[in-house]
Amino acid sequence: MLQGFKDFLLRGNIVDLAVAVVIGTAFTALVGAFTASFIDPLIGLVGGGGPSGMSFEVNDQTFTVGAFITAIITFAITAAVVYFFVVVPMKKMNELRAAGKAPEPEGVSEDIALLREIRDSLQNRPS
Template identity: 40%
Template sequence: MAEKKESVLEGFKAFLMRGNVIDLAVAVVIGAAFTNIVNSVVKGIINPIVGAFGTKDLEGYASCVKGTCVVVNGEMQGIQLQWGLVLSSILSFLITAAVVYFLMVLPMAKVLAKRAAHDKAKEGVAETMEISELEVLKEIRDHLVAQRGGSGSTASTGTGTGTGPGTGKGPEAHPTS
């Protein structure tokens, strides 16, 4: 029973120590910190700018659906829709998405495209090298056949008649000198 606990714990440890789990944890922590920065920019800069053109801070815009929206004894009377708060959250999301896209996704896509093009070119060069090596070997074979004085197809395949040079048969096999 103790062995099963150890193997489960070791498996869990191996799962946690894999690179992608640690990368994910780092991404979550950095994402949370980045969200705080974006929220600060929206609340500290964008909302006051909107408030300068309107009557109040962006998050302060609201509408009453039912009754009058007044605070009586610390309690809101009526039903209030805080559409300014929703709009502020949408702006935060759009800013975050734009920064992630333009500073992370787009550059990474360009790097991956360059890497894919490089790999494709490398495969093309390797294929060309294989073809050129084959052509060189054929030329060497043809040159050797031409030196022996035989035909190209019989010397390369070994299926000739057996009367050519180097076969041990025919007049060239035993010169009389």
């Protein structure tokens, strides 16, 4: 039972997935720090109102439009980096792999032709 669990954990897919999760988490923190350091102040400058710029109040409830815009920008940056640094290279690699494959041979191979010939001659032989 433990051997099966060990095999499951050590399969390439599980290890690759674990590495992807760790790198994704670190990358999300990096993009979050970038938007907090650079995008938030820019939105605050454009919208006024300090670091949480573009906010307004209705009946003592604050609506922070700037925080929502920052979240959209964070998502767009993350999606763009994932697309251009993961999806595009994987597509290219898959295309190169597909181009490198040998085409299927046309017709029947020599082995199969010889085996069919032997089969036919044995079937036609008188008993």
